[in-house]
Amino acid sequence: MKAQDHSKYDVIISGAGPVGLFLACELALAKCSVLVLEKAENPHSPLKQLPFGIRGLSAPTIETLYRRDLLKDLEIHKRLKNPHQHAKQGAQRQVGHFAGIPFLEGDVDTSQWEYRLPASTPASLISEMQELETVLVRRAEALGVEIRRGLPITNFQQTTDGVTVQSGDQSFQAKWLVGCDGARSAVRKMGGFEFAGTEPEFTGYTTQVDIADPEKLKPGRIVTPTGMYMQSQPGYVVIQDFDGGAFHSSEKPITLEHVQEMLRRVSDTDVTITALHAATTWTDRARQATTYRNGRVLLAGDAAHIHAPLGGQGLNLGLGDAMNLGWKLAATIQNKAPEGLLDSYYTERHPIGVQVLDWSRAQVAIMKPDPGSRALNAIIRDLMNTRDGATYFAGRVWGINTGYDLGREHPLIGRSVPNFELENGTTIGDLMHDGKGVLLDFDSNASLKTLASEYDDQIKYISGNAKDQLGLSAILIRPDGIIAWAVDKDADSSELQKAAAQWFAFEKAIRH
Ligand SMILES: Cc1cc2nc3c(=O)[nH]c(=O)nc-3n(C[C@H](O)[C@H](O)[C@H](O)COP(=O)(O)OP(=O)(O)OC[C@H]3O[C@@H](n4cnc5c(N)ncnc54)[C@H](O)[C@@H]3O)c2cc1C
Structure with a gap:
């Protein structure tokens, strides 16, 4: 006999990752009732903590958190500005990269960015997944969101009035369902969404290891003829191996022997790993749902798009989805939505996703271990060493020019509002x-x-x-x-x- 929850929520969200949690906050802020169902029993994972859980936040995300008064709760960025280059300060500080090619703070000409005000929030910050999720859970619960863990969505059916969601033998009702359940989204798969895109070129490894002879590895992000490696801090090594994504999709266990072999090959050294404490893999598979809505079912975050984490864009893209969708879905539920409002979620966010996927593909294209890629890489490196080049790449990585084509005259329309400060100090x-x-x-x-x-x-x-x-x-x-x-x-x-x-x-x- 199935257990049925008779309360009917406005929205059920599948997945309590950062995107699901932020969307829940947005909906609850607009007075919608929200249930979040999360597969994992335990919200804490070493992979969400430093250094594995490190995430670069771009300008639109920082503005979003600031506008909802959440930025002040993120402590980590105050003590950790840029772990990759902690030794360097000021103009020589690395503030981002494209395909491993760094750009430095002093090379970026922010005066080229129209309409940014001096009092605006920073253009980029470092955060930690665990802390971000903790802050979002606290806010969501304060707003009345119900978060239930250890309940994966296993099935759902929709009618013209609502959606019935199953988790094992339990069943829940809502007017809408949003899949924020990550790259392998069950909602996307069960909802019949097409997920179109390109296959991977490499397997990436993020590892915590003990190394007997770390001096054999060069500091910083090193692109080699067979891949890339980076020792972000002692004992934390990222490796990129151009195996067509084979190891990641094999789902084989990540052993010490395997990581050592990878690292030796990619770094062309005989470095020795004495212990493997933790490891995870990822790829540059780039796919995007061809629609973000099917009836009363929507997708956001990694459920809607996946790509290589190079340059750190996925979380930013997903939080942007949530900020865009929250108020539109709330208005739709509350009969306050003008014609086409909810559809504008897809028409505005899908093109941004296309840009991010292409940005990650472009990086992979110049990192590949072949002569053509190396030649292109050298040209991009030269361009990035110019002031205009560095400014262009920083603008793209930090999402400075992200905006929507709202089809109107003034250049500010469709752009994020500058942080005007009124004479009484209100921003x-x-x-x-x-x-x-x-x-x-x-x-x-x-x-x-x-x-x-x-x-x-x-x-x-x-x-x-x-x-x-x-x-x-x-x-x-x-x-x-x-x-x-x-x-x-x-x-x-x-x-x-x-x-x-x-x-x-x-x-x-x-x-x-
Ligand atoms: C190595 C690496 C580095 C990265 N660096 C950056 C960076 O610097 N900047 C950046 O912007 N992005 C970065 N990303 C990408 C970023 O981590 C993701 O884009 C982001 O976590 C997506 O958030 P999400 O909430 O959509 O999905 P997730 O974080 O994957 O959360 C999905 C949630 O859904 C749950 N779930 C899954 N299935 C079900 C189910 N059936 N029912 C209920 N719940 C379910 C999962 O348990 C999980 O809690 C990086 C990724 C990797 C791998």
Whole structure:
């Protein structure tokens, strides 16, 4: 006899990884009831702790965490800025890489990035998966999210009204199901989503080892004729072996002998490993779901896209999905969604996923141990050694120019809002903690105030001068921090009505 949970949730999320947890926070912030079902009994894993669990956060993620007042809870970045180059300081500090080719802080010309304000959050930070998940669990539970562990989703059925989800002999009901259950997503597989893409070129290894003669390995990230190795700190070695991904897919155990053989071959040394404490493998398989929605079932994070972790983009991509989806799904559930709002999750996020997958493929293409790749690698290295080159690569790695094509005139539309600071010290980040839209009116225009009031609690109207207004008169900011509309001083503001109606439901039209 099946145990049935008779409460009907607004949303069930499969997977309590960072993406599922952040999405749960966003939905609960918008007053949706959320159940998260997680396969693992125990949220703690050595693979989520330093150095295995180290993750680079890019500008959109940092802004997202800041806007929801979570950034201050992440302690790790305060004591660990860049473990790969901890010996170097200032302009010579490595702040990212492309295919293992580093770019240095002093080479990046941030003045080329339009509309970034000096008071903005950092463009990149280091975090740890374990800490990030702990912070997100705390927030989710404070917002009323139910997280149940040791319950993998094993099946589901959807109707036009909702979804019934099974975990073994238990069953749960919700209006919507979101698969945030990682690269091998059960929701994606059972939901009939096509997962299209390319096969891997290599197996990557992240290992914790004791080495008898570590001086035989060069410091830093070393690209060799057969692959790549990096000793990120004593005893922690990352290896990339161009075996077509064979070892990873064989699911064979990772033994000391195997790791030693890999490392000797890739480093062309006779280095000796005396103990293997922990190891994991990964590949550059690059695949993406061709749609992110099937009826009442959606995908986000690694469930929707996978690629090589080179340059660290997957978590950032997934958190971006969650920030984009949360408010749209909540508005849909609460009958506050204008036509097409939920579909814009796919049309906005899929192209960003395409860019990230191609970025990882491009890196692999110039790391391969063949003459053509080596020749291209040398050219890219030269370009990265120029100021414009370093600035371009940093801009891509840090997601500075990430934005959506919202088909409007002003260059800020579709971009992340700069962190304006009002004269009373309030910043945009402060205004976005509650996940509402914001109409920021620098010119105290009465007609804009009236318009905002027609959207009731969906749009907060804020008027006042900012310390630096970047020549703007007013901007409309979506709950995810993306600018829906912007107008310069003395320009025509009549388009605001149209922009507001595209993202928010006119209060009188809301079906209760
Ligand atoms: C070596 C390495 C380094 C990386 N470095 C970076 C980096 O620097 N920056 C970056 O942005 N990204 C990086 N990534 C990628 C990043 O870790 C992932 O993109 C990110 O963890 C994806 O989060 P997620 O929540 O979508 O999936 P996951 O973190 O995989 O979480 C999925 C969750 O779903 C659960 N689950 C699975 N099946 C089920 C089921 N049937 N039912 C219920 N629950 C289920 C799992 O137990 C898990 O808790 C790296 C990855 C690797 C391997």
